[in-house]
Amino acid sequence: MPQTAAILRTGRKFDQVLRGAREVFMADGFEGASVDDIARAAGVSKATLYSYFPDKRLLFMEVAQTECKLMAEKVISMIDDSKPAREVLTITATQLTAFLVSDFAQQVFRICVAERDRFPELGMAFYKSGPQNGKRHMVEYLEKAVQRGELAIEDVQIAAEQFSELCKVRVWTKAALGIQTVFRQSEIDEIALQAVDMFMARYGV
Structure with missing residues (x-):
């Protein structure tokens, strides 16, 4: 900038x-x-x-980065490392799923895809402040949970990405394609709980 x-x-x-x-x-x-x-x-x-x-591109990138930062800070503020891993992951999954299908996240995703060839820096900025930043925080938490003996994970990098993908099941594709634009909290909660169940079945101790 x-x-x-x-x-x-x-x-x-x-x-x-x-x-x-x-x-x-x-x-x-x-x-x-x-x-x-x-x-x-x-x-x-x-x-x-x-x-x-x-430059309008700089403004868009700042908006996207600011929103992603606020979302990350909100999730981090809700996490208590002293709580059981399942509880922490459920909070994280619920917030992440809600963000992924939010009007903001979906609109930014569509803009980044539409402008990919002309302005690839837009997508890179969103990726760094959104998915990449989220993965970094998740990796940090998973490493602590592994050290405490709550989780058994050999590759926390892959596990962090698997977790975020589980939070997309069913709802993200519908949102991205415009098939469904409004999601009830009960739907979001169900996806989050299923994501955590699947994750804990693989990595829980």
Whole structure:
């Protein structure tokens, strides 16, 4: 990111820009989102918007990275390492499944796929802040659980990815293809519980 954006990444107007950009990107997609609409939604001038983000791609990446970071922080704040592994994994699976089928995650995924050839950096930014960052946190937790003797895992890298894939079963493909756009909490809970049951059947001690 250019040095200008890095210097100005705090403050009320910066937060306004992110909120406005999130709103417009979610409604109009990346291609359809205009700088005028984003500035209007953010309640700032175009000059102010450009002082933070001279390129729309940088703004989209910042929105995606910020949202993923907030999601990760929320999950981490709910995790108590002193709790049994099944309880920790159930909390994580429930939050992850809900995020994967959320309007935000689905819209960002569609934008990254649609713009893959022209702007591959969009997908890379989302991957690093979303799946890759989530995997890193999961690996850290699994290593601790293995050290405590709660789980028996030889390859925690693979296990972390297996866990996230289990949280996608049934619901993610439907969401990605637009077959189903609203998911009840009971559906999310069921997928999460099934994911944890399967994971513990393989790695539980």
